Amino acid sequence: MLKLKYLFDNVNLAEMLLGNWEYDKESIDLFKYYRISSNAIYPFQARGKTQMLRFSPKSEKWQDNILAELEFITYLRTKKYGVLETVVSKNGEELVEAQTPWGDYFASVFKRVAGVQLNKTDLSDSIIFNYGKALGKLHQLSSEYNPIKNKRWSYSDVLNWIQTVLIDFPNETSALMETKLLQDYFDSIPITKNNFGLIHYDFEYDNVFYDEKSQSCNIIDFDDAMYHWYAVDIEQALYSLQDCIPAEMFQQKQQCFLDGYRTEYELSADMMSLLPACRRFANLYGYVRVLRSVEEKWENEPEWLVNLREKLKEAMKNESSCFGLDI
Structure with missing residues (x-):
């Protein structure tokens, strides 16, 4: 999550950054459908086709991580995996670095994927x-992936980042204790090609689009990708489904999900046993990101x-x- 000061709509900044790409001038009206969380996302059109401008302050991101994300997306597309597609700028760049009156920014553009968000289907x-099945296929492809130029950070890098952030919050002793517990726990788990690799991390229903025509899923938003146990993606996906499936139906739907996964990738009992620790990791990471984001406060803040x-x-x-607590 970006710091709160970056959550404000800034059409002028978005238009300035979009100038690095070809676009239909009249489609700027679509900017009113913007959303901002870990990045700012502004929709627009180019030759009548909907695309998404994604940008964030350079101070909030690591360039190597973004480049590694884009490289992984390209790899997935070469394997015919259903994933978003980048659009190069007028200068042929997937990632644009721009100096603006509001500071230095990273920006990219992606084509809109086919289908509708999973939670807008009947979740049959x-x-x-x-x-x-889509997640299993992702993990199968990840298990064979070797980056050529850039490598994403790992769970250990994330835990180190968390400890660095917590230095500025000396009262957060329980969060620091949780960080050390998770580091020790994960360090004790053997890493193999089958259980560990580059994961999506945010494989939740709002980042998965179901295409009725192909009866398959298209995946967006690899911004949080990291090297971790594949179990993390499984936990995140199942956890998110609880928001849109009645409790009495969840076990059945969970089994459908796991059955689909197994058609593409092995799912061992050892991997499933990691799920509670994976939830703890996700909770800690989310907690510290928000802690950092809300630190600054201002007088007369708007109601929203x-x-x-x-x-x-x-x-x-x-x-x-x-x-x-003990893991």
Whole structure:
């Protein structure tokens, strides 16, 4: 999540950055459908086709991570995997670095994928099966992937980053304890080609689009990709499904998901046993990202920002409930 000061709509900045690409001038009206979280996303059109401008302050991202993300996406497309496609700038760049009156930014453009977000479907057994199948295929392709130029960071890098952030929050002793517990736990798990690799990390229903025509899924938003146990993606996907599936149906849908996964990749009992620790990792990472984002406060904040702070505060309370407990 970006720092709160970057969550404000800035059409002028978006238009300035978009000038690095070809676009239909009249489609700037689509900017009103923007969203900002870990990046700012502004839709527009080029030759009548919807595309997405994604940008963030350079101070909030690591260039090597972004380049590694784009390289992995390219690899997946060469394997005919359903994934978003980058659009090169007028200068032939996938990643643009731009100096603006609002600071230095990274920007990229992606084509809109086919289909609708998973949660806007009827979430039938067939669709959930294909959701799991898509994740299994992703892990199968990841297990064979060797980056050529750039490598994403790993779970250990993330935990080191968390410790660095917590230096500025000396009262967050339970979060620091949780960081060390998770580092020790994961360090004790043997890493193999079959259980560990480059994961999506955010393989949740809002990043998965189901295409009825091909009866398959298309995946977006690899911004949080990292080297980790494949179990993390499974945990994140199943955890997100609880938001849109009635509790009494969840076990059945979970089985559909896992059955789909197994058609593409092995799912061992050892991998499933990692799920509780994977949830702990996701909770800690989310907690610290928000902690860092909300640190700055201003007088006379708009109502939407005040409400957002309250929602984030409640989320942090839930995420930290298990900090420091034995894994």
